[in-house]
Amino acid sequence: MAYQMNFTPVLARAPELVEGTINTVFLSAQSIAIGVTIGLAIALIRVDGPKWAAAAGATYVEAFRNTPLLVQLFLIFFGLPYMGVRLSANTAAILAISLNLGAYSTEIFRAGLLAIPRTQIEAGLALGLSRLQVMRYVIIVPALRIIYPALTGQLTLTLLGSSMASAISATELTLAAAKIESQTFRSLETFLIAAAIYIALTFVFRAIYWLIGLWLFRRKAPPAPVLVPLLERQPEARI
Amino acid sequence: MPALRIEKLRKSYGALPVLKGIDLSVENGDVVAIIGRSGSGKSTMLRCINGLEPFQEGSIEVAGHRVEGSSSRLRELRKEVGMVFQGYNLFPHLNVADNITLAPRVVKGVPRAECDALVQQVLSRVGLEEKAGAYPDELSGGQQQRVAIARSLAMKPKVMLFDEVTSALDPELTGEVLKTIAELAEAGMTMVLVTHEMSFARRVATRTVFMHEGRVWEEGLSETFFSSPQTPELQSFIAPNLN
Ligand SMILES: Nc1ncnc2c1ncn2[C@@H]1O[C@H](COP(=O)(O)OP(=O)(O)OP(=O)(O)O)[C@@H](O)[C@H]1O
Ligand SMILES: [Mg+2]
Numbered sequence: 001m002a003y004q005m006n007f008t009p010v011l012a013r014a015p016e017l018v019e020g021t022i023n024t025v026f027l028s029a030q031s032i033a034i035g036v037t038i039g040l041a042i043a044l045i046r047v048d049g050p051k052w053a054a055a056a057g058a059t060y061v062e063a064f065r066n067t068p069l070l071v072q073l074f075l076i077f078f079g080l081p082y083m084g085v086r087l088s089a090n091t092a093a094i095l096a097i098s099l100n101l102g103a104y105s106t107e108i109f110r111a112g113l114l115a116i117p118r119t120q121i122e123a124g125l126a127l128g129l130s131r132l133q134v135m136r137y138v139i140i141v142p143a144l145r146i147i148y149p150a151l152t153g154q155l156t157l158t159l160l161g162s163s164m165a166s167a168i169s170a171t172e173l174t175l176a177a178a179k180i181e182s183q184t185f186r187s188l189e190t191f192l193i194a195a196a197i198y199i200a201l202t203f204v205f206r207a208i209y210w211l212i213g214l215w216l217f218r219r220k221a222p223p224a225p226v227l228v229p230l231l232e233r234q235p236e237a238r239i
Numbered sequence: 240m241p242a243l244r245i246e247k248l249r250k251s252y253g254a255l256p257v258l259k260g261i262d263l264s265v266e267n268g269d270v271v272a273i274i275g276r277s278g279s280g281k282s283t284m285l286r287c288i289n290g291l292e293p294f295q296e297g298s299i300e301v302a303g304h305r306v307e308g309s310s311s312r313l314r315e316l317r318k319e320v321g322m323v324f325q326g327y328n329l330f331p332h333l334n335v336a337d338n339i340t341l342a343p344r345v346v347k348g349v350p351r352a353e354c355d356a357l358v359q360q361v362l363s364r365v366g367l368e369e370k371a372g373a374y375p376d377e378l379s380g381g382q383q384q385r386v387a388i389a390r391s392l393a394m395k396p397k398v399m400l401f402d403e404v405t406s407a408l409d410p411e412l413t414g415e416v417l418k419t420i421a422e423l424a425e426a427g428m429t430m431v432l433v434t435h436e437m438s439f440a441r442r443v444a445t446r447t448v449f450m451h452e453g454r455v456w457e458e459g460l461s462e463t464f465f466s467s468p469q470t471p472e473l474q475s476f477i478a479p480n481l482n
Contacts, residue, residue, distance in 0.1 A: 122291055123328035127342035127394060128317040130310065137341055141332045219332050219374055 009184040010193055020176025021197055027090065027172050028159045028205070031097035035158065036151075038098060039105025044135060046106065047113045057106065064103030069164050072096045077168040093165035093172075101158045108150050112143035145217050152209040156202055163198075173197060240303070242267045242398050242429040243288065248297035250283060257283050258294065259453035265398075265431060270424045272440035272461070273433045275450035276476065281433040284450070285400050288431070289313075289320045302397040318346060321391030321399040325406050327383040329375040335362070335386050336371040339393045347394070361389040365419050381412030385419050392423075399423070401432035417443075437477060441465045449473045 042057040049057070064072065077092035087095065116139045124134035144151075163174035177194040181187050243265040250258040257280045265271050273281050286292035288299055290306050290313040299306040304316035329338050336358045343349040343357060362368045365385035375383055384404055391399060401420065405413040417436065421443050424430060434440055440447050441461050448458040449472075457473045458464070468474045 119324065119326055119328045120330065123324065123330070126289055126291060126317060126322040126324075127390070128314050128346040129342060130314060133345050137345060138330055142330075145332070217332070219334070 003188070005189060006186065007189045007193070010180060010186050010189045013180045013184070016176045016180060017173070017193065017197065020171070020173035021201070023090075023171045023176075024159075024162055024173040024201065027093055027097070027165060027170065028162045028201075030094050031101060031162065032155055032158055034094065034098035035101025036105055036155075038102030040109050042102065042106040043109030043113060046110055048131060048135065061103045061106050064100055065107070069096065069100050069161055070167060072100055073164060073168050089165075089168045089170040092168060093162070093170035097158060097162055097165065100161070101154065104154050104157075105151060108147050108154060109143070111150075112147035113139060115146050116143050141216065148209075148213055148217075152206065152213075155209065156206065159202060159205055160198060241265055241300075242269070243301045243431065244299070245284075245288070246298050248284070248287065248294055248299060250280075250287060250292065250294035250296075257453055258287070261297070261453075261455055263448065263455055263458075265429065267397075267429050268427045269446060270428075270430045270432070270444045272444035272447045273431065273450055274435070274437065274440060274447060274476070275456075279450045280453045281450050282402050285322070285402050285431065285433055288400060289317055289322055291322075314346070318394060319397045321394060321396035323384070323387050323391055323399065323401045323404050325403045327375075327380070327387045327407075329383055329387055329390070331375050334372055334374050335367070335378075335389075338375070338386060339390045342390070343393050357393055361392045362386075364392060364422070365389045366415075379412060380408045381415045384408065384416045388416075388419055388423075398429045398431070401430065401434070403433050403435065406435060437465070449476065451476075 042060065046054045046057045046061075073093065073096045076096045077087065077089060080087060080092070113135075120138055120142070121134055124138040125131070129137065162172060165172055166175035166178060169175060173194060177190050181190040184190065241264045243263070245261050245263040248258050248261040249256070261280075261284060263271075263284075273284070275281050283292060287294045288301055288306065301316065302319040304312070304319070306313070306316065330341070333341065336354070339358050339361060340349070340354040344351070344354065349357065358371050359368060362371060365388055367382060367385055367389065370378065370382065370386070375386070378386065388404075404420070405416050408416065413436070417439050420430070420432065421439075424443050432440075432444070441464075444461045446458060447461045447464045449456045449464075449468075449470075451457075451472050457468065457470050465477060468477060
C-alpha cells in the first residue's frame with residue numbers, strides 16, 4: 001500500500017512557513033554581512049598585520065574551523081550566560097554563524113590576497129600609495145575576483161547551515177517546519193516543502209551574488225544568463 | 240644639487256652581497272643608462288633608489304629626499320620619483336584613465352574635475368589619447384608600457400626610473416616605447432634607465448654606466464663610452480653588440 005501524500009494540512013500552515021522563510025533570510029543575510037566583514041578583516045591582518053595580531057587571527061580561524069557549528073551554537077547560547085553574557089536565541093545564532101563564516105571566509109580571502117603578484121603591490125607603492133591604499137585600491141578587487149566562486153559557495157553553505165540554529169530555537173524556517181511536522185505528523189510533506197523553499201532561497205541568494213559580482217567586476221564581464229550564475233564560472237586565469 | 244646622489248651604497252640579500260659600494264651622481268636633466276650582465280645588481284640599485292628595497296650601508300639622496308626613515312617619508316619621496324617596470328604592472332581591474340588617476344587622486348588629492356585633463360595630457364605624451372577608456376588586457380604590450388609611463392608621468396615626477404622596460408616586448412613593439420622615452424629625454428626629464436638596448440643608450444643617454452659584480456665598473460659620456468671602452472670587462476660585454 002503506497003503512502004498517500006497529502007499537503008493540505010501543511011499548506012494550511014503557510015503563514016508560519018512564510019514567516020520562517022523571512023526569518024531565515026534575515027538570519028542568513030545578517031550573518032553573511034557580519035561574517036564576510038570579519039573574514040576580510042582577519043585575512044588582511046593575517047596577510048599584512050603585526051605578528052601578534054596575525055597569530056591571534058590564526059588561532060580564531062583554527063578554533064572555529066575545527067569545531068562543529070552546532071557546538072559553537074550551544075557554547076554561545078548555553079555557555080556564555082555562565083560568563084554573564086545572556087543572548088537571545090536569535091542573537092546567539094547570528095553571532096555563532098557569523099563567527100563560523102568569518103573563520104572559513106578568512107581562509108578564502110587570504111588565498112585571494114596571496115594570489116596577487118608582488119609586482120602589483122610594488123607598482124602601487126612606487127606610485128606613492130600607502131600599504132593600506134594598495135590593499136584597498138589595487139589588491140582587493142582582483143583578489144575578490146579570483147576567489148568569488150569559492151566565497152559564494154561558502155555563503156550558500158552558510159545559508160543552509162542556518163537551519164542548525166533551530167537547535168537553540170532561533171526562529172527560522174527549519175524550526176517552523178519542525179513545529180508543523182510535530183503537529184500535523186506529515187513529516188514527508190513538511191520537509192519536502194521546506195527543502196523546496198531552501199532551494200528557492202539558494203537560487204535567489206546566488207542571483208544576488210551574481211549581480212554583486214557584475215557590479216564589483218564591472219570591467220566588462222562577459223554577459224552571463226541569469227540562471228547560470230557567474231559564480232559557477234572559473235575566473236579568468238589572469239587577473 | 241644633483242637629482243640623484245648615491246654614496247658607498249652596499250646591499251646584500253642575506254649572506255649574498257649584491258651591491259658592493261656604489262657611487263653614482265645624476266644631474267638634473269641627465270639621462271643615465273645602466274648596462275651590465277644579468278645579476279650585476281642593476282635592478283637592485285634602482286629599487287633601492289625609491290626605497291622598494293632596503294639597504295645596509297651608504298646613502299641615497301633623490302629629488303631632495305634622503306632614502307631612509309618611516310614609510311610616510313618614503314611615500315613623500317615616491318611622489319616625486321616615478322618608476323616603470325619590465326612587466327608594465329598596470330592594474331587589471333582599472334581602465335587606462337583610472338590607472339593613471341589613481342595615485343594623483345588618493346595620494347595627492349587631485350580633484351576628479353581635473354582628472355580628465357590630466358589623463359589627456361599624459362596620454363598625449365605617450366601617443367595614446369584615444370585609449371583612456373580601454374582596459375589593460377585590451378592593449379598590446381607596447382601600449383601597456385606606454386600607459387605605465389603615462390601613469391608615472393601623472394604624478395609629475397622629478398626623476399624617473401626605468402627597469403628594462405622593453406625587455407618583455409616583441410622587437411617590433413620596443414620601438415614605440417623607446418621613442419616615448421626619447422621624447423621624455425628631449426623634454427628634459429631626469430631619467431635613470433636600466434637597459435639592454437645598447438644603441439638606444441648610446442643615442443639617448445647623456446651618460447652610460449656599466450655595472451659589474453655589484454660595482455660601477457666604468458662610466459662615461461655615452462659617445463666615448465661605447466667607442467672607447469677602457470676595461471676588458473666592458474669591452475667583452477659590448478663587443479657582441481657592436482656590429
Ligand atoms: N629578492 C631577492 N632575494 C635574494 N636575492 C636576490 C633578490 N633579488 C635579487 N637577488 C639577487 O641579487 C643579484 C642581483 O640581482 P638584480 O636583479 O639586481 O640583477 P640585474 O642586474 O637587475 O639582473 P637582470 O639583468 O637579470 O635583471 C642576483 O644575484 C640575484 O639573484
Ligand atoms: Mg634586473
